[in-house]
Amino acid sequence: MLLRKTAFALGILGMSFSLLVMPTEAAQNEAIIINKSNNQLAFYENGTLQKVFPVATGRTRSLTPEGKFSLVNKVKNRPWYKENIPGGDPRNPLGARWLGIKVPGDWGHTSGNLYGVHGTNDPASIGTYASSGCIRMYNKDVIWLYDRADKNIPVYITSSSSSFTTLAQNYGVGKAKKVVAEYETFNETLRYGSKGESVKILQRKLDISVDGSFGKQTLSAVKKFQKSKGLIADGVVGPKTRKALFSH
Structure with missing residues (x-):
């Protein structure tokens, strides 16, 4: 009886552990990679590159942070609180969608309220260095990304001469081996x-x-x-x- 109870407990523990690790594994099959050197964003789903989009990033290199972050919130037609412009208003610089990135030290306690991937009311800025730190996309592109990107997936931001294929391998996206x-x-x-x-x-x-x-x-x-x-x-x-x- 004791052995049976022990085996049962270990089985439950094993199931709990597998439930804990599976989201992490799944997250690495889906990722956003942003390369500031050419102002492009790549979206990986099921470990495979789905699309590459042009973006706008910070006016200076330091404005858009680099590193590994997480996508922590998603908002349709987010208001522009600074100027009290409602969501959906053509004057709103955040465009049609907001995908908030967890960056340590932001004013919302890393809640994704300061840095994000979002649309724009200034499509001419896409492809340039124009923002105060966020990543701008064409509205049609950010809507596509919003509909497919899950919360809590990794967001990698870098300035690199490497291709997205190489970057994905280096980051382990899709469980790809780091290959020499x-x-x-x-x-x-x-x-x-x-x-x-x-x-x-x-x-x-x-x-x-x-x-x-x-x-x-x-x-x-x-x-x-x-x-x-x-x-x-x-x-x-x-x-x-x-x-x-x-x-x-």
Whole structure:
């Protein structure tokens, strides 16, 4: 009887633990990554890049904070309290949607009231450095994001020359491994239509989206690489192209 009770208690404990860790794992399959260096926002869902949007960020680099944060509130047509402009008013600079980011030290006790991803009444500012710290989007884009992004997902803000693919790998979005591509190799010849792990290695070497399928994007990147190395730009990754890829 004692052993049965102990086993039952351990089972309940195990279930409780799994319930605690599952949201964290799920959160890493969904994420927002904002790169201030090119003023773009990427949304990942189910570990896969869904869309990339142009945004506006802070007038100076320090205004928009960098780091890992959380999406903690979502508001439709949030009022502009500073000027007492109601939500939905064409004069409201917050636009159609507000996605509040938990940033330590804000006036709302990290409640997502100070920094956020939001719409705008100034669409001409998108793509520029124009805000007081928030991330502005076109209203149609922020509505799309609002409808898909769940609360408590991670929001990464950086200034980087890396691609979103590389950033996602570094952040572990979608449980992607942190890959040191220089140490990965393959020996087969790859061409348009090839699939598999070797194609993924190729795509990581070319710093493009990694899906394991040699399609138009990969073909274009291979030809561009071949031209840069003085090779015949036929899009076929044979011995000479492999040697150029993996030479240091």
